[in-house]
Amino acid sequence: MARWGGGIAAAALVGRTAELIEQRDLPGWQAMRQKAVTAQWLAEVITHETVEAASETAFGELAGRGDRPEDWYAFTARFVA
Amino acid sequence: MTPGVLIGLHEYRHTIGAAVALVHLGLSRRAYDRQRIWLIADDDGGEFALMRGRGLGDLRLRALQLCAFAPLAGLPEAPDLIRRGEVEPVLPAWLSGPDIELARDWKGDPMTPALIVAACQQVEDKLGLIRLMTISALIDGMAFETVEDLPRLEVFLPYSAARQALDRAHLNMERIAA
Numbered sequence: 001m002a003r004w005g006g007g008i009a010a011a012a013l014v015g016r017t018a019e020l021i022e023q024r025d026l027p028g029w030q031a032m033r034q035k036a037v038t039a040q041w042l043a044e045v046i047t048h049e050t051v052e053a054a055s056e057t058a059f060g061e062l063a064g065r066g067d068r069p070e071d072w073y074a075f076t077a078r079f080v081a
Numbered sequence: 082m083t084p085g086v087l088i089g090l091h092e093y094r095h096t097i098g099a100a101v102a103l104v105h106l107g108l109s110r111r112a113y114d115r116q117r118i119w120l121i122a123d124d125d126g127g128e129f130a131l132m133r134g135r136g137l138g139d140l141r142l143r144a145l146q147l148c149a150f151a152p153l154a155g156l157p158e159a160p161d162l163i164r165r166g167e168v169e170p171v172l173p174a175w176l177s178g179p180d181i182e183l184a185r186d187w188k189g190d191p192m193t194p195a196l197i198v199a200a201c202q203q204v205e206d207k208l209g210l211i212r213l214m215t216i217s218a219l220i221d222g223m224a225f226e227t228v229e230d231l232p233r234l235e236v237f238l239p240y241s242a243a244r245q246a247l248d249r250a251h252l253n254m255e256r257i258a259a
Contacts, residue, residue: 022167035155035210042214043086051218057218059236068240073207073242 089122089217095129098151112136149183154201161194199250
């Protein structure tokens with residue numbers, strides 16, 4: 001890993017995020033909580049089947065599709081088709 | 082499938098942040114397309130890094146400092162909080178310890194992190210949460226055996242999309258400032 005020195009890690013962040021969001025006295029708490037709850041819900045309902053189907057599209061197919069942003073965004077839709 | 086997916090989301094936000102930061106810092110399209118990234122996430126944690134070399138020079142550290150702010154894209158008010166100098170209390174809710182250290186090392190224009198986070202929000206808005214979370218789920222568990230296996234940055238956000246997001250974020254910030 002030394003080769004990659006300067007990388008950033010996220011261990012144990014998820015639990016702390018939920019805990020801090022529940023403190024409710026942070027700026028933007030309501031929007032923060034709403035988006036975090038939606039993301040959490042989506043993370044739970046995304047199934048292995050969804051990921052396997054998306055994997056068949058594969059990140060590799062996104063390579064070289066970025067000459068026009070719209071093309072790239074349109075192609076990412078195949079991940080959830 | 083949580084928490085690996087949520088950690089994947091966190092790392093993907095760093096990836097988007099690095100992409101827009103590199104474009105903002107002036108990396109050429111040609112050099113951008115050559116960048117490979119270290120991007121892993123699972124239930125125990127995740128990491129994102131830009132590979133050394135490949136034409137980055139000192140841009141690498143500055144881009145890492147800026148992309149440390151990127152997970153704040155999940156907080157709609159984040160760009161405003163950064164602009165007002167009031168972002169400190171929310172940092173521990175959105176950034177890991179190493180993220181916070183890197184973010185605090187940013188010595189450039191104090192408004193630039195707001196621009197980077199706003200540009201990340203532009204990308205997230207265009208992707209939508211479902212695609213964002215599906216991509217995050219794909220990142221969860223990715224593995225690489227050799228340097229050549231490492232994904233290219235442009236796969237996760239092409240130069241043109243990073244440029245577009247930056248331009249839109251910049252325009253929005255100018256409108257707010259006016």
